[in-house]
Amino acid sequence: MSAETEPSVTVTDVELDAELTSTGLVASADEAEYALRIGDDSLILAQQLGWWISRAPELEEDLALGNIALDLLGHARNLLHFAGTALGKTEDELAYFRDEHEFRSAWLFEQPNGDFGHTIARGLLTSAFQFELYTQLAESSSPGLAGIAAKSVKEVAYHRDHAVQWTLRLAGGTDESRSRIERALINTWPYLDELFRDDELHERFDAAPRPSALREPVMNVLRQVLAEAELDEPKTSESSGDGRHGHHSTYLGPILAEMQVLARRHPDASW
Amino acid sequence: MSTTVTSPDDELQADFDALIEAEQRIEPRDWMPEAYRKTLIRQISQHAHSEIIGMQPEANWITRAPSLKRKAILMAKVQDEAGHGLYLYSAAQTLGIARDTMTEQLIEGRARYSSIFNYPTPTWADMGAIGWLVDGAAICNQVPLCRASYGPYGRAMVRICKEESFHQRQGFEILLELANGTPEQKQMAQDAVNRWYWPSLQMFGPPDDESPNSAQSMAWKIKRFSNDELRQRFVGMLVPQFEALGLECPDKDLRWNEETEQWDMGEIDWDEFFDVLKGHGHCNAQRLQHRRQAHEDGAWVREAAAEYARKQSAQLKAVA
Numbered sequence A: 001m002s003a004e005t006e007p008s009v010t011v012t013d014v015e016l017d018a019e020l021t022s023t024g025l026v027a028s029a030d031e032a033e034y035a036l037r038i039g040d041d042s043l044i045l046a047q048q049l050g051w052w053i054s055r056a057p058e059l060e061e062d063l064a065l066g067n068i069a070l071d072l073l074g075h076a077r078n079l080l081h082f083a084g085t086a087l088g089k090t091e092d093e094l095a096y097f098r099d100e101h102e103f104r105s106a107w108l109f110e111q112p113n114g115d116f117g118h119t120i121a122r123g124l125l126t127s128a129f130q131f132e133l134y135t136q137l138a139e140s141s142s143p144g145l146a147g148i149a150a151k152s153v154k155e156v157a158y159h160r161d162h163a164v165q166w167t168l169r170l171a172g173g174t175d176e177s178r179s180r181i182e183r184a185l186i187n188t189w190p191y192l193d194e195l196f197r198d199d200e201l202h203e204r205f206d207a208a209p210r211p212s213a214l215r216e217p218v219m220n221v222l223r224q225v226l227a228e229a230e231l232d233e234p235k236t237s238e239s240s241g242d243g244r245h246g247h248h249s250t251y252l253g254p255i256l257a258e259m260q261v262l263a264r265r266h267p268d269a270s271w
Numbered sequence B: 001m002s003t004t005v006t007s008p009d010d011e012l013q014a015d016f017d018a019l020i021e022a023e024q025r026i027e028p029r030d031w032m033p034e035a036y037r038k039t040l041i042r043q044i045s046q047h048a049h050s051e052i053i054g055m056q057p058e059a060n061w062i063t064r065a066p067s068l069k070r071k072a073i074l075m076a077k078v079q080d081e082a083g084h085g086l087y088l089y090s091a092a093q094t095l096g097i098a099r100d101t102m103t104e105q106l107i108e109g110r111a112r113y114s115s116i117f118n119y120p121t122p123t124w125a126d127m128g129a130i131g132w133l134v135d136g137a138a139i140c141n142q143v144p145l146c147r148a149s150y151g152p153y154g155r156a157m158v159r160i161c162k163e164e165s166f167h168q169r170q171g172f173e174i175l176l177e178l179a180n181g182t183p184e185q186k187q188m189a190q191d192a193v194n195r196w197y198w199p200s201l202q203m204f205g206p207p208d209d210e211s212p213n214s215a216q217s218m219a220w221k222i223k224r225f226s227n228d229e230l231r232q233r234f235v236g237m238l239v240p241q242f243e244a245l246g247l248e249c250p251d252k253d254l255r256w257n258e259e260t261e262q263w264d265m266g267e268i269d270w271d272e273f274f275d276v277l278k279g280h281g282h283c284n285a286q287r288l289q290h291r292r293q294a295h296e297d298g299a300w301v302r303e304a305a306a307e308y309a310r311k312q313s314a315q316l317k318a319v320a
Helices: A029-052 A060-085 A090-097 A117-137 A143-171 A175-191 A200-204 A212-228 A252-265 B009-020 B032-055 B055-059 B069-091 B097-107 B126-143 B153-181 B181-204 B214-219 B227-245 B271-281 B284-297 B299-319
Strands: B255-256 B263-265
Touching: A029 A060, A029 A090, A029 A117, A029 A143, A029 A252, A029 B069, A060 A090, A060 A117, A060 A143, A060 B069, A090 B069, A090 B097, A117 A143, A117 A175, A117 A212, A143 A175, A143 A212, A143 B069, A143 B299, A175 A252, A175 B299, A252 B009, B009 B227, B032 B055, B032 B069, B032 B097, B032 B126, B032 B214, B032 B284, B055 B069, B055 B126, B069 B097, B069 B126, B069 B153, B097 B284, B126 B153, B126 B227, B153 B181, B153 B227, B181 B271, B227 B263, B271 B284, B284 B299
Parallel strands: none
Antiparallel strands: B255 B263
């Protein structure tokens, strides 16, 4: 081939391997159990938010929701990778080859996208929770968890801001948007309580904040947002859903079926 | 007043021609012939629509991507496409058309977008083939557009081309992994390449002797190379990459011609191209319906945002 016919456009060498927070640290069994809980939260939420890309109310929101999904997926990968160091599994083995009852996500993260109002209401609650969680976890005596939390909290601050701004807009927009965000908050609120329940893990593992210690700061933030939006705090009963012990909402099964289908069809393949 | 017979329009036209001749950029506030403006609006908005419709075939696999790394890369890529659509709509807006108007033209089926996106993506390997072939063809088309005479378009293209290069790379990497994987994976890769190869060659447009708008666009230095030149360049780029992948090129008649020092290609099925263009592709209806649905489902959200902004600014005025 002569020089003239050489293509002037070539594939540039871009490093595609998004670097995981590989600290070389090996997690203890308790650290792994904890990392799976909060890692699964983010993985399931990222999986659901990914659906919005190409379907959002405006292009700017395709970008914003896509960004949030990508951030959450990054957090999940770091946490699953860390958990995997204790379990002898890779992030993909954990994401694609665990069954429903082996997942540790809380019900709130499994709730469906619904309309944009439901996605925002869910995002408000999850981001308020994750922000307080990561803020405290960044001070953890576990260097593995603290490192991941310190990185993640900066991004979660943006997710929270996104959800707060939209909550205000929807509440203060039209009659329709106000009633939609009200309904979405009512439907989502019952799943908050699960996030604040201590269990046996927290009795023996003090490197993570106790869920019960997050209740007050999270609720304070949410009440401030509701007050600014002139919305009432939903008076709903708490769901007794218990995802942390593998008892999930009926939504998780189909979410996993879709996420895992291709990887499971080719169990020996690499991608 | 001058006594020459030159009309003001002739002078403006002469200034415009001189700028084009001198390889200078035309900027939004410069005078430009109406036909130049119209051509650009058509081309840039079509390009923007293509980015937006082009999100769909790949978004189809975000939830099923077979590894978390691939899921992250694919999400980032589809998100980039939304970003490209935004820059391009902004570039078109500088020519005096509103984004709402362009959106309406798209969802009402009055605007064109690249026909390639009317093909379906039945397997994961399509993510590889789209990145490698479709984004590869797009890069060949778009790199010369970085020098397009209209400033905002050229500058948008510089940014877009940088990201497209990453897109092509990730597509190639997906196929490389499949081609070196299990027999089923390799077959999946070959099938996808078989399906996307010819449509990607059609992306450069009809042969030069059947491309009515090309000559004027080249004279205006919007377009720098002819359809056939770009297609030739693209095929030249693919040949060694097929070898690296260990996949077969679907064009069995492809031969290096020592005399012309070019690749002689097999016959492209232009009937298929025009058929898809006319709306008879696999997914024309689905693509438009998906976009229309997203737009309609989001109407209440956009109305709420507009109403909220109106109330906020009224409040500010009341305070001031």
